[in-house]
Amino acid sequence: MFLLARECVMPLIPVPNKKPLLDIKSLSCGFENGFMVQDISLKVRAGERVALVGESGSGKSFIANMILKLYPHINLKNGNIAFEGRDLLALSERQIRKIRGKEIAYIAQEPLSSLNPLHKVGKQILESLILHCPDLSKKQRLHKLDEVLSQVGLKSELADRYPYELSGGQRQRVAIAMSIINHPKLLICDEPTTALDASIQKQIMELLENLSVQYQIAVLLISHDLGVVRGFAHRVYVAKEGKICESGEVGSVFEKPKNPYTQLLLEALKLPKKSILPSEKKVLEVKHFGIAYAQKRFFFKKNAKMIVNDVNFILQSGETLGIVGESGSGKSSLAMGILRLIESSGEEYLLGQAVSSLSNREFRPFRRDIQVVFQDPYASLNPRMRVRDIIFEALRLGGLANHSDLIGDILDSVGLERRLMGFYPYALSGGQRQRVSIARAIALKPKIIVLDEPTSALDKSMQKVVIELLLDLQEKFGLAYLFISHDLDVIEAVCDRVMVLQAGKVVESGDVKDVFTNPKNPYTQALLQARF
Known part of the structure; x- marks a missing residue:
């Protein structure tokens, strides 16, 4: 089981310059007469943690959904999304299903909405395993379930509970367990801590970091919280209105941002202070x-x-x-x-x-x-x-x-x-x-x-x-x-x-x-x- 003590914050270890696991090149696509992304280029290497930041409506979640090919009707103008050299956009629905949940996994923003309220969480965690590894015996499945619950810091007996019986932090850990049970190579996290309080948020980020380091899982973190990104990611991409306006190592982008929009995002971390004093009424x-x-x-x-x-x-x-x-x-x-x-x-x-x-x-x-x-x-x-x-x-x-x-x-x-x-x-x-x-x-x-x-x-x-x-x-x-x-x-x-x-x-x-x-x-x- 992982040590999640607050004092145990792992340092950002540089990732060797390997060939990209995920390579998005000059992607321009969108909905007919609707939102479009333009000329998106983004790389994630094995074991690397990359952040995609920007305001609401900047196209962050759209890019994540494009990687998983979740939009059925998209107007593709240019570019491709290569995963281990294969163009995901050229794959059939049957082929992409073999990748979803096994090689590329996804964690949604709100765990309560992504979990089925009518099924116990243990059954939901095993769904992806059964789909991709149908030959496993019941004993092997239960062993894998106990193993993955231990990895995310949950007790085995929680597998027999429904989502509403768990806290927000526990539900998010269940969502993480669902995504890592098949040992994916890439984990896409779409605002995984937005709905959580500060202490649970830190625990979840430490858990994701530990999983990434221990199993060499690449992580694409989508977030609008630059404070979370600063201590987690190796590199960061800044999205604005469907375009990437700046990218680079987290330290250099945060210390010396070049684009005015990035500067605006960092300036937003400095909150205004209350100046008036209360009356005695x-x-x-x-x-x-x-x-x-x-x-x-x-x-x-x-x-x-x-x-x-x-x-x-x-x-x-x-x-x-x-x-x-x-x-x-x-x-x-x-x-x-x-x-x-x-x-x-x-x-x-x-x-x-x-x-x-x-x-x-x-x-x-x-x-x-x-x-x-x-x-x-x-x-x-x-x-x-x-x-x-x-x-x-x-x-x-x-x-x-x-x-x-x-x-x-x-x-x-x-x-x-x-x-x-x-x-x-x-x-x-x-x-x-x-x-x-x-x-x-x-x-x-x-x-x-x-x-x-x-x-x-x-x-x-x-x-x-x-x-x-x-x-x-x-x-x-x-x-x-x-x-x-x-x-x-x-x-x-x-x-x-x-x-x-x-x-x-x-x-x-x-x-x-x-x-x-x-x-x-x-x-x-x-x-x-x-x-x-």
Whole structure:
């Protein structure tokens, strides 16, 4: 089993100058009357770790899917993709199937969506092995299953569980086990850590690095997180609008970037800092706050399981309180309880008034004072509504009329053009959709906004833009933010105070500078050590 201790970070050992395992030459292709990549050239040698970086929509995932020939109808104008000297684009569907999963494996961004919820994970890991090695006996298959689970740091008994019974990190390890069970020569990782918290993210990257070194597996890492790329890859390619604008050794590209776009991506790692101080006006207070979920027992009474227990804090006008912790620590449950979207216990005071005992109907007038921005803007916006209707929905609940000028002013305040009023969510970029979510949240001029991972679904440059917008709105309207995130760099940049949750309990809290420079709790220390 691999040692995944945080202190054991392996050095980047140069790969000998071998003949390329994967060689993409002058590739120009795309969809008819749609997105195209132009003149793409990229090489990966055996055992080498290569990164492909760029903003959303730059063509990174398109290139990965082209390598695996996953697009059935593509307009190929020029170029080829050679793997061990064979042109993958010239292979028949039957021939490419023998390569997929055996010689070239793929790890998707979101493991929960790539795993079948109806099958146990052990069965899913073995699917590729059975397909490519049908002659193996049942005993040999089970031995291979135990072996690969050990390689990715999972216990054998987890093979008998369903995906929903595993944590995010465990699911991603299962996805890795599925991809390496046939000992592929090339592993394509499409944003493998985006949905994971910092400590799990570091473990997964160390695991991929160990596998690459031990089995000489070449890795093509697709990512928008340059911090992850810096310590993992030997070489990097920078994609912009379907073209490669810069490439080279990671050290030289990061230290002396030549292309302005690469410089922009690296500049996005420097996050803006909060400059205003909070006032002494108290806008939210919770005392002995808790969340419990009922667990049903067949033929028995329901048992209550405490998800959040005995949380106490005060939030002042103009203040940003950060809430951090690993996945499953209770961050989002705490937010949903404060928003009165799930049942809670304890005391809650909103703008000085006790709201804990109010019914949903009685609490409704208070909702205009506390709004929320969710993690995934695409999932939280109604796909059947245009932008103006989404914002008007918030205005209507506040008893305001549907005035285009008012909606236009709201769009102006979040930096969106008024012409976007008639657009549907699918026609907007990720950053534009998150701005619409923020516009909806500020439409009724609330005093508090709960931000539940508002930047985790965005690339680094767009993340910086959204953070600048949030800080500007806070300064302009005196907003108080409850900022939930697993990105500790973002928390350090925008928060006044921070609260660390572990298993639903606050293990440490205080001024963000004090906690980050001198953490006292071992759990907080471990979280901070996991930062790239």
